[in-house]
Amino acid sequence: MFELLQYSFIQNALAASVLASIACGIIGVYVVVKKIVFISGGIAHASFGGIGLGYYLGINPMYGVLPFSLLSALVMGTVSKKSKIPEDSVIGILWSFGMAIGIILVNLTPGYASDLMTYLFGNILTVPRLDLYLMLGLDIIILGTVCLFYKEFLALCFDEEFTTVQGLPTQKLYLLLLCIIALTIVVLIKVVGIILVIALLTIPATLSRQFTHNLKKMMLISTLFGGLISIAGIGLSYAFDLPSGATIILVLSLVYGLVSFVKGRLDSRGFGSGSRA
Amino acid sequence: MTEKKVIEMKDVWVRYGNQIILEAVNLDLDKPGGLLGIIGPNGGGKTTFLKILLGLLEPYRGSVKLFGKTPEKSRDLVGYVPQYKGFDYDFPISVWEVVLTGRLSHAGFLKRYGQEDKGAALKALETVEMLEFKDRQIGQLSGGQRQRVLIARALASHPKLLLLDEPDSGLDPHMQDELYRLLGRLKKDMAIVMVTHDLSAVSVYVDKIACLNRKLHYHNSKEIPVEDLEATYQCPVELIAHGIPHRVLGRHKN
Ligand SMILES: Nc1ncnc2c1ncn2[C@@H]1O[C@H](COP(=O)(O)OP(=O)(O)OP(=O)(O)O)[C@@H](O)[C@H]1O
Ligand SMILES: [Mg+2]
Numbered sequence: 001m002f003e004l005l006q007y008s009f010i011q012n013a014l015a016a017s018v019l020a021s022i023a024c025g026i027i028g029v030y031v032v033v034k035k036i037v038f039i040s041g042g043i044a045h046a047s048f049g050g051i052g053l054g055y056y057l058g059i060n061p062m063y064g065v066l067p068f069s070l071l072s073a074l075v076m077g078t079v080s081k082k083s084k085i086p087e088d089s090v091i092g093i094l095w096s097f098g099m100a101i102g103i104i105l106v107n108l109t110p111g112y113a114s115d116l117m118t119y120l121f122g123n124i125l126t127v128p129r130l131d132l133y134l135m136l137g138l139d140i141i142i143l144g145t146v147c148l149f150y151k152e153f154l155a156l157c158f159d160e161e162f163t164t165v166q167g168l169p170t171q172k173l174y175l176l177l178l179c180i181i182a183l184t185i186v187v188l189i190k191v192v193g194i195i196l197v198i199a200l201l202t203i204p205a206t207l208s209r210q211f212t213h214n215l216k217k218m219m220l221i222s223t224l225f226g227g228l229i230s231i232a233g234i235g236l237s238y239a240f241d242l243p244s245g246a247t248i249i250l251v252l253s254l255v256y257g258l259v260s261f262v263k264g265r266l267d268s269r270g271f272g273s274g275s276r277a
Numbered sequence: 278m279t280e281k282k283v284i285e286m287k288d289v290w291v292r293y294g295n296q297i298i299l300e301a302v303n304l305d306l307d308k309p310g311g312l313l314g315i316i317g318p319n320g321g322g323k324t325t326f327l328k329i330l331l332g333l334l335e336p337y338r339g340s341v342k343l344f345g346k347t348p349e350k351s352r353d354l355v356g357y358v359p360q361y362k363g364f365d366y367d368f369p370i371s372v373w374e375v376v377l378t379g380r381l382s383h384a385g386f387l388k389r390y391g392q393e394d395k396g397a398a399l400k401a402l403e404t405v406e407m408l409e410f411k412d413r414q415i416g417q418l419s420g421g422q423r424q425r426v427l428i429a430r431a432l433a434s435h436p437k438l439l440l441l442d443e444p445d446s447g448l449d450p451h452m453q454d455e456l457y458r459l460l461g462r463l464k465k466d467m468a469i470v471m472v473t474h475d476l477s478a479v480s481v482y483v484d485k486i487a488c489l490n491r492k493l494h495y496h497n498s499k500e501i502p503v504e505d506l507e508a509t510y511q512c513p514v515e516l517i518a519h520g521i522p523h524r525v526l527g528r529h530k531n
Binding site: 033035148149151152154155157158159161162163164165166167168209212213214215218 | 349353364369381386389
């Protein structure tokens with residue numbers, strides 16, 4: 001088993017899963033407690049337009065996704081709050097609009113779009129070193145922003161109206177939060193791909209919620225969960241030659257189901273109640 | 278030196294779609310203290326009225342000034358206890374963290390809460406007798422206890438104008454009485470506007486009463502003319518007034 005660690009692609013995969021679990025552990029908690037899973041899914045899928053753009057311009061698709069996901073975050077955040085049609089309809093429209101742009105652009109690009117599947121479904125075993133640096137940079141930005149805005153984000157997520165009354169620019173804070181989610185999605189793309197990103201944003205955070213009532217502890221626990229399970233997923237996908245992204249999500253879902261079941265059993269028997277600190 | 282008026286509302290009209298919710302509302306509150314009670318039927322526009330004062334809604338006609346400034350600019354002077362606590366009670370936040378959010382307008386953007394903020398939050402929790410619950414998650418409280426936490430959150434900012442939307446709903450008689458006494462003490466240092474359905478409390482604790490049902494009936498006094506009550510609730514006064522001592526009821530003298 002340990003001789004695997006000599007391979008640089010395994011080292012890269014482990015580094016990528018650690019970087020990814022930090023981003024999704026922290027930001028996933030906001031996505032879950034503010035109940036913005038759907039809009040986050042929308043941003044992720046619309047970002048496919050950026051992948052298409054990358055192929056079309058002949059650059060690394062990751063550099064196409066970065067601006068495109070930020071743009072979709074800003075557009076979705078603004079339009080869904082301002083427009084008269086219901087928020088989830090707006091998100092649904094922009095979601096497919098972004099994907100359509102991506103498909104058209106990929107189609108217009110001459111030649112075969114190699115690696116397209118990696119962006120859709122992820123492949124953590126092929127993350128190049130350069131992408132790792134990008135992920136690291138984004139992690140630093142994400143962590144820094146959350147440290148700076150911790151109390152503002154907490155207030156925003158708990159009670160937006162009261163936060164406005166306190167004189168804070170809640171709409172701008174909300175857009176900032178969506179942008180940070182967009183950056184997180186970019187970090188996660190190589191690991192699980194655009195289609196499965198939402199699972200990494202929600203499952204570890206939801207799982208952590210069963211163990212604590214403290215936002216910071218939730219972030220810590222969900223980062224640990226995400227990290228351990230991704231590493232287990234990498235091992236399984238290597239051993240059985242399965243797609244890494246889907247394997248990670250499968251393990252996550254199974255662990256989630258198992259933990260919920262066991263915890264539910266314990267709680268109903270009077271153990272565990274009040275065990276959340 | 279002339280003190281700025283606490284509230285100055287001139288000819289304020291509000292509508293949702295083409296339904297008029299508030300019509301030609303005028304209100305002057307010039308004393309920096311005292312308790313104004315607002316009563317009115319469900320859907321009368323009381324919450325809307327408070328939201329106008331908070332700058333959460335814009336009137337389509339008329340002007341609102343608090344302390345001589347727009348509501349948006351006077352937010353550090355205003356405390357608010359909302360009526361609908363539509364938030365998620367499973368939210369991972371403690372009582373202490375909730376009360377601290379009442380210091381956001383003072384703490385400074387991007388800074389951590391300082392000693393002064395923590396002191397104010399502690400004091401506010403003490404005032405509502407909730408200090409011992411400070412580390413509880415907000416969902417693990419009873420409805421009345423939660424209500425007290427929200428009052429503490431509003432008090433933590435040391436407001437000059439305190440707006441309360443049915444703060445007495447869900448409180449037991451002891452706590453209700455405590456709340457009114459507390460407001461009685463606080464009104465020496467701040468102007469308080471309280472929306473309530475508890476007419477008997479209104480008559481004992483408030484200094485002035487206004488009736489609101491689309492129009493605001495306000496006579497700068499503690500007397501409610503019977504005509505106003507009937508116009509507000511659109512039913513005979515006998516149905517409404519059993520809670521109100523007769524000294525509060527007056528007839529228009531015209
Ligand atoms: N977001 C909204 N969209 C459309 N109409 C609204 C909206 N909010 C309130 N209204 C309408 O405005 C009117 C006043 O509502 P408001 O909440 O101010 O009443 P209220 O006096 O606070 O009532 P209650 O005693 O039930 O709290 C109601 O007729 C209501 O239907
Ligand atoms: Mg109301």
